[in-house]
Amino acid sequence: MSRLWLIAKREYLSYLRTPGFWLSLMIGPIAGLIGGFGPTFLEHSAPAPRLAVIDLAAPTGAGARLQAILTARPDFKGQHPTAVIRPFPAQGDLAAVEAQLKRSLSDPNGPIDAAVVLTGAADHPEVRFWSRDVADNREVQSAVADAASTDLRLNRLKASGISPALLASIETAKAEVVRFSAKHGKSGKAMHDIAPTLAAFGMAFLLWMLVVTGAGILLNSVIEEKSNRILELLMTSASTVEILAGKIAGVAMLALTVMALWAGMGLYALNHYAPPGIADELMKGLTANHAEVWFLAFFGGGYLMYAAIVAAIGAFCETPREAQTLFGPLMIVLTIPMIFMSSAIRHPELPMLRLMSWLPPFTPFLMTARLASNPPLWELGGSLVLMAAFAAGVVWFSGRAFRAGALSTAKLTPAGFLGVLVRKEA
Amino acid sequence: MSPALALEGLSKRYGALDAVRDVSFEVRPGEIFGFLGPNGAGKTTTLRMVLDLVQPTSGRLSILGRESASAVRNRIGFLPEERGLYRRMTPIDAIVFFAGLKGVRPAVARKRGLDMLEAQGLAAAATRPMKALSKGMAQKVQLICAVAHAPELVILDEPFSGLDPVNQQGLEQLIRDLAARGATVVFSTHVMAHAERLCERLVLMARGRKAFEGTVAQARAEAPRALILDGAIPPEAAAALPGVTGVQSAPGAEPPRLILTLAKGARPADALRAAFAQGLDVQGFEAREPSLHDAFIILTGEGRA
Numbered sequence: 001m002s003r004l005w006l007i008a009k010r011e012y013l014s015y016l017r018t019p020g021f022w023l024s025l026m027i028g029p030i031a032g033l034i035g036g037f038g039p040t041f042l043e044h045s046a047p048a049p050r051l052a053v054i055d056l057a058a059p060t061g062a063g064a065r066l067q068a069i070l071t072a073r074p075d076f077k078g079q080h081p082t083a084v085i086r087p088f089p090a091q092g093d094l095a096a097v098e099a100q101l102k103r104s105l106s107d108p109n110g111p112i113d114a115a116v117v118l119t120g121a122a123d124h125p126e127v128r129f130w131s132r133d134v135a136d137n138r139e140v141q142s143a144v145a146d147a148a149s150t151d152l153r154l155n156r157l158k159a160s161g162i163s164p165a166l167l168a169s170i171e172t173a174k175a176e177v178v179r180f181s182a183k184h185g186k187s188g189k190a191m192h193d194i195a196p197t198l199a200a201f202g203m204a205f206l207l208w209m210l211v212v213t214g215a216g217i218l219l220n221s222v223i224e225e226k227s228n229r230i231l232e233l234l235m236t237s238a239s240t241v242e243i244l245a246g247k248i249a250g251v252a253m254l255a256l257t258v259m260a261l262w263a264g265m266g267l268y269a270l271n272h273y274a275p276p277g278i279a280d281e282l283m284k285g286l287t288a289n290h291a292e293v294w295f296l297a298f299f300g301g302g303y304l305m306y307a308a309i310v311a312a313i314g315a316f317c318e319t320p321r322e323a324q325t326l327f328g329p330l331m332i333v334l335t336i337p338m339i340f341m342s343s344a345i346r347h348p349e350l351p352m353l354r355l356m357s358w359l360p361p362f363t364p365f366l367m368t369a370r371l372a373s374n375p376p377l378w379e380l381g382g383s384l385v386l387m388a389a390f391a392a393g394v395v396w397f398s399g400r401a402f403r404a405g406a407l408s409t410a411k412l413t414p415a416g417f418l419g420v421l422v423r424k425e426a
Numbered sequence: 427m428s429p430a431l432a433l434e435g436l437s438k439r440y441g442a443l444d445a446v447r448d449v450s451f452e453v454r455p456g457e458i459f460g461f462l463g464p465n466g467a468g469k470t471t472t473l474r475m476v477l478d479l480v481q482p483t484s485g486r487l488s489i490l491g492r493e494s495a496s497a498v499r500n501r502i503g504f505l506p507e508e509r510g511l512y513r514r515m516t517p518i519d520a521i522v523f524f525a526g527l528k529g530v531r532p533a534v535a536r537k538r539g540l541d542m543l544e545a546q547g548l549a550a551a552a553t554r555p556m557k558a559l560s561k562g563m564a565q566k567v568q569l570i571c572a573v574a575h576a577p578e579l580v581i582l583d584e585p586f587s588g589l590d591p592v593n594q595q596g597l598e599q600l601i602r603d604l605a606a607r608g609a610t611v612v613f614s615t616h617v618m619a620h621a622e623r624l625c626e627r628l629v630l631m632a633r634g635r636k637a638f639e640g641t642v643a644q645a646r647a648e649a650p651r652a653l654i655l656d657g658a659i660p661p662e663a664a665a666a667l668p669g670v671t672g673v674q675s676a677p678g679a680e681p682p683r684l685i686l687t688l689a690k691g692a693r694p695a696d697a698l699r700a701a702f703a704q705g706l707d708v709q710g711f712e713a714r715e716p717s718l719h720d721a722f723i724i725l726t727g728e729g730r731a
């Protein structure tokens with residue numbers, strides 16, 4: 001049995017047996033669920049805001065019409081309406097009414113959460129929206145503005161002599177948009193078009209998660225060996241290449257285990273809980289234009305690149321605190337593609353993004369995210385070759401740094417770490 | 427027979443610091459070899475060069491017939507000065523893992539490891555995590571990890587440090603057992619008593635240089651003998667005796683006691699005969715042979731510091 005395999009196996013099994021591994025395994029899908037459904041759940045968990053319509057305008061029935069338009073809106077119906085209309089017994093002129101509103105809205109247990117006060121003439125209304133805070137009830141405010149504009153528009157059309165029947169038909173007239181795309185050439189099934197995009201984004205995000213998770217595991221593992229003086233002992237039993245490659249391979253096996261389990265959970269959830277056909281479309285998206293092959297290639301290169309750097313950092317550190325000085329900047333580098341990933345999905349052909357996806361540290365994530373737009377083969381191949389060459393250089397340097405760090409008892413400094421590059425012998 | 431280990435003019439320089447300077451010696455196959463010296467003498471750096479963990483600045487070495495330890499790593503066992511094992515691993519798993527790295531099949535390593543743990547009184551701890559073991563127990567486990575693959579050359583860096591007297595005795599026996607089955611054992615220490623009991627030959631290091639190489643008896647011969655005289659003897663008269671280079675009074679002794687240091691090669695009998703001839707009040711006497719500790723002080727110049 002080769003030393004590399006023994007080291008990889010120990011690395012794999014030692015982490016697999018910890019409760020932390022199983023916790024982090026569960027946290028991924030839970031975080032996904034929270035991220036996906038959390039905002040909707042939060043919105044639905046709060047009761048619908050109560051809105052009062054107070055008409056102080058000339059007796060034209062503007063308040064009643066506004067109320068009718070609002071209650072006819074689809075988003076004011078159903079189980080989770082944008083708002084519900086409630087009466088507010090206000091009396092007096094505008095100043096008096098608004099003073100009452102101010103008092104009522106200042107009370108968290110008051111009868112309403114927002115109010116719209118209509119003043120002015122029918123053809124020139126002023127719509128005054130009141131809520132507890134400026135930032136409160138933005139959606140309600142937008143619905144009120146919409147409804148008031150509709151009323152104004154209808155009023156003016158009516159004033160110009162258009163019959164009520166024509167008005168009704170104008171109001172209900174709505175063009176139906178049928179989607180087509182150059183890729184599929186057919187209409188109707190929106191999932192056809194968005195499946196590759198969703199799949200590419202999912203793969204890029206998964207890759208990022210695996211690299212970050214793997215890097216964290218590897219860093220802790222090397223720090224443990226360094227602080228417990230095991231690295232020196234290992235180095236008398238195996239070559240630096242065997243140790244470094246064994247550790248990286250062991251953590252890669254862990255990452256692939258996580259990936260397989262998450263994929264299994266995802267497929268199960270899609271098959272059992274998603275609308276029919278979604279799972280098939282997503283699977284097609286995952287395998288469109290050999291996306292899965294490119295993903296594995298970018299995953300291999302990206303993981304190797306970052307894992308080697310992290311292992312080298314860990315070899316210089318005896319505590320996680322020491323590691324932060326070098327791991328921090330690396331995390332910033334890792335955050336950059338995360339920021340641009342969503343743009344790479346929506347606008348994959350932006351010149352800046354195309355350029356960034358050629359930069360080896362970002363290539364694995366941005367190229368994977370761009371897979372949905374079916375980039376030219378020369379771009380995929382070229383960036384992969386460039387990334388592989390860069391990864392080879394990183395592994396070479398990290399190997400030297402790893403050996404120097406493992407045998408060093410000196411305190412870690414960025415200068416000392418980089419000094420390994422120029423030193424003849426560590 | 428070619429030496430198990432041979433160093434030829436080995437030096438290591440770190441910037442302006444000469445950690446090891448021009449060290450040469452040979453270790454014969456099957457012997458227990460002591461590598462002695464005070465802290466900071468260059469012992470660990472030399473051993474790290476031997477193990478190919480540090481590149482020498484100059485010089486050559488031969489280890490089990492090869493120029494680099496990396497070429498024969500499966501035939502070498504090493505116990506580092508600063509010890510540690512995976513905290514969550516059990517002793518038997520650690521032994522199987524490290525023996526596996528040296529090419530021993532898991533089943534063989536497991537059987538051998540369990541036998542060795544039992545011999546060291548650690549059978550009950552074989553499946554407990556390392557973090558649950560005492561320091562002495564963990565140290566024994568690490569030693570077993572270093573030798574479970576039956577190496578031809580065993581290098582132990584300060585193996586006795588941190589062990590209580592009972593465990594030190596157990597370790598001495600283990601080293602003798604290794605040598606008895608034909609292994610060459612090189613161990614570094616700054617505690618002379620262990621070397622005195624175990625070593626056939628030794629090297630003494632001081633300030634990065636080799637200060638002595640030879641047998642224990644040869645090392646002791648480098649230190650002066652002492653003659654102890656009890657009685658009311660004037661120190662000046664004692665100092666004038668043949669071969670005496672120094673006189674020290676033992677405070678509070680009754681009858682009064684003088685400790686005479688003799689010159690290298692001087693015989694205690696000559697000084698004693700002269701004392702009787704001069705009619706000095708010799709009520710008791712004792713000729714004391716130098717210990718390795720005395721030789722260590724003389725050879726490393728520690729006494730002059």
